[in-house]
Amino acid sequence: MSAVGASGGSALLAVRSLTKLFGSFAACNAIDLDIQPGEIHALLGENGAGKSTLVKMLFGVLAPTSGQILWKGEPVRITSPGAARRLGIGMVFQHFSLFEALTVAENIALSLSPGISLSKVAEEASRLSHLYGLPLDPKAHVADLSVGERQRIEIVRALLQNPELIILDEPTSVLTPQEADRLFETLAKLKAEGRSVLYISHRLEEVQRICDRATVLRHGKVTGACDPRKETPASLARMMVGSDVASVSAAGTNTKGDVLLEARHLSVPARTPFAVALKNICLKVRGGEVLAIAGVAGNGQGELFDALSGEYPVPDASAVAIRGRPAGNLGITARRLMGAGFVPEERHGHAAVPALPLSDNLVLARNQSDRKTFLAGGVLGVIRRAVVRIASRRISETMDVRKSGENPAAGSLSGGNLQKYIVGRELDRQPAVLIVNQPTWGVDAGAASRIRQALVDLAREGSAVLVISQDLDEIFEVATEIAVISEGRLSDVYPARDLTREKIGLLMGGMYGKTEGEVADAH
Amino acid sequence: MGIIEAILLTVITAATPLVLASMGELVAERTGVLNLGVEGMMVMGAALAFAATQVTGSPYIGILAGIVGGALFSLLFGFLTLTLVTNQVATGLALTILGLGISGQIGEPYLGVSGIKLQPIAIPLLADIPFLGPLLFRQDLIFYLSIGLVVGVNWFLFKTRAGLKIRAIGDNHGSAHALGIHVIRTRYLAVMFGGACAGLAGAQLSLVYTPQWVENMSAGRGWIALALVVFASWRPWRLLAGGYLFGAVSISQLHAQALGLGIPSQFLSALPYIATIVVLILISHNRRMTLVNTPACLGKPFVPDR
């Protein structure tokens, strides 16, 4: 265990007892951390551990409630992102601060000091981006760029300030394995130049691969500081999560039933200028199967969900079939009545309305499928609030949803608990087909494990489950079959045991069967 | 002076308040603020300008009163929507209702009083150009200001860093805030600029268009100005064109009545409003264009987290 230096001695950045309170909730609680020059330092922790909050304080976006930040041994107050940059700290956020309507050069110019002409900025940006292996066209409009390219803007923007410390918040969550490798090369280059990197992640494999040291956070507190290469994934996980999290007992060999969900040559034009068109998607999911669709964000996952759920029906009725019956041109209500359930990606404002109580959110998804139970009075449609509440309570208990009060607003639940409720809401109906988009995005490990187990169990009972996910770990945990979506096209479907991360990465890049070398050149 | 020049002069007079008010709103909307109170700010400007001119005898003081009054009045809207984060649509309406009421109070003693007209200023040399000279270069100060405004705002928005920041805020106020741009402060300034422009437009109404105070004399121009901003896809030169188009349409009813064409006067009076609807339909129904041009954060509330 590396010593936390007495006075922060030779450390580039040191943090002493840093605390941030939101009301009475301690997002960060007396955190100690130090980063040496030329070091790639990991900040580990699951969702909600306080990593983002800590880093926002280091970058001047949030004000600490108490504690000290020391830069090169001197205490500093970082009052704004500008002040952080002046010190020599750069940051690449997980959620980009980009302006779609502006060009790459304009976006970068906005984060630099005034006085540098736009053409100079464009020139510098182009040069730097090529130097670090992340090429960019300064005149391109951000709206036209892929997620990986947008991240390059953020990185180049940070690098233009010549930072001594760069903070990266979950950078690989939006990258294919190949793009991630390029990023790691860039980080190695930065380290060779004597810069430091604070690398925030919850992905143990990466951290072990590239980081020199790691600080682990849980519930806002430091639970460990170590050399990740000397630890095992299990010991790191234990520091992150506390008790051992139950691993998901796999689907194993379920008896395969009939085809319950099918897409036949499903093609959908892009609905908006920034959407992805679906091209000739064919898939079959039988009862007992969990088909996982892997893919990096922005390749048509949302569009596929919309077409399969019926929120945006297609003209061709045979393009989607549920339990053998054509459903392509039917709306979501009709598909629910055919026995399908849906869990969209966005919890707030799509799967649930945050301002409304849980019971209302139950009515949201099941007002027609459970019309006889939840509504009375025929065409008047009077809502039987008491009955709904009983059902809502049942779901909360089954899924172990932690909440404040009997029937609180959905927005007051944590991500994991709300997601448990949303998934439980569908499972409560025992749907023959369940389609889930990003089942555990932003969800804590305990809830994630529970949700994944629920999906696996549902398949075991004979339902067909389709999971769209950006998380390869999750996919390997739950899937019996795997396919990859890339630029609106679906790859062939493979049994899960036949695929490796490498192969999936290649399929994501859209190069079916090409070698690594060809892939590297193509970028 | 020929008939054509005379008609064109009336078009300029009718178009100028529209151009002024919509330019102000364009800047505000570029930062993401939708201010439906343009009508109220305009009529306040008209009343204040008229009253100040009557009291001091100088229409230039009147212009100043219109500008300052419009800017201060818009602060009410700014405070509610930017600091208290109230609903922008409702607050804009409240501003209009309040503006109509207060301006009525201010203007009450001046009903029927004949006003002091703002005199044209001739620009030496340019004013002697045949045809164009008297038309464009022998105009009142407010006209010159309106053209200067279009040129200035266009340069400001697209050629300066401050303008870049404004466009950034309108596109994504969260990202702008994360970059350290002062979203709220910029929006306050933009709202006040909009108020000043609307106030100036009002001053034009009571000092040039009809040098008189009539209750509710803005007659819906504020609403038309809002439509003009959409029509112009938030671009200053298109807005100038649109303003003159509308000026022509709205003034045509007076000329048609004078010509005794036998069309009921009410129909002619309704032309600008009908034209506004038609124009809105044409511009909006191409969804793709609307999506690409509209400032993405228009009308959305912003509360920075600390």
Added chain:
Amino acid sequence: MRIELEKRANPSTFFSVLSPFLALGLTVLAGGIMFALLGKDPISALYSFFVEPLLDVWSLHEIAIKAAPLILIGVGLSVCYRSNNWNIGAEGQFIAGAIAGAIVPVVFHDWHSPLVLPLMLIFGMIGGALYAAIPAFLKAHMNTNEILTSLMLVYIAQLFLDWLVRGPWRSPDAYNFPVTRDFAPEAILPELVSSGRTNLGFAFAIIAAIALWIMMRYTLKGFEITVLGQSERAGRFAGFSSKRMIWFSLLLSGALAGLAGISEVSGTIGKLQPVISPGYGFTAIIVAFLGRLSPLGIIAAGLFLALTYVGGEAVQLTLSVSDKVTRVFQGLLLFFVLSCDTLIQYKIRLVFSRFGQSSEGGAH
């Protein structure tokens, strides 16, 4: 010093109830200041404005007469606003309903039958609904902003009415005044009670408010309106259609505004004339917000705003203050209602520290 907002975990029920009263109080205060600025004694002016009209039966009737259209239009608007459809053109739909309903007594003035009045009311509702169908169609199918279209239509409706009563519908008996014939007795909306002029319109308003309250509170339709107003995407997920809601809410509020229009023309005025509304369609917007977009609250709000109309007329007579005073009060009220409503969602803090507001991020 800075004002900062901190979002509450749950909306405050305390302020939900207190906010309208707080707004009322602040308005009265501001009004008092305004009267003082006009050189009148604030206390007696406020008394004349707010209290005196409540003191005799005749003016109570006047309040009810003015409240009826405000409530009727206001509850329709509350459904629109809750579902994020900003119908600002209720004034135009009011006029359209009045014109449509008046077809029977004006064009068919020789037809006498007990069916006349019911037909007038039905035509009124249809007229208002059809006029509202224009912005509905434009929003649903041509992606055109309903605020501006519905508003432009108000001016058009006013001009159309003006043309009708000066032109084709001008009464031959009226010595060239721009009015239609007086409506025949069976075309007049009957009074409710014998003590004054309040007509059936008031009953319509109360019935409509209660019916809509039941719908919003207990039925799936009400739920649909709430959800679509909060999040269109979640509404789509629930199987609701925001396009159908555009039609539903606009047609409903158009019909109610049209009913208010024909009731006013048939009950209170008795004929058509160029100006048939002191801005009911716009004041109803304030009523809707003051009543917190809830039909029962709107009943109270409508009565209060009707009081401001009657009070305004009263001070005009007793204190020779202009009738603009009413407009100012109404505008101030809306401002204060909106401001006080912030307290429901947010806690307000005055921050004195200098942290975070020093020089704008240096790099800019």
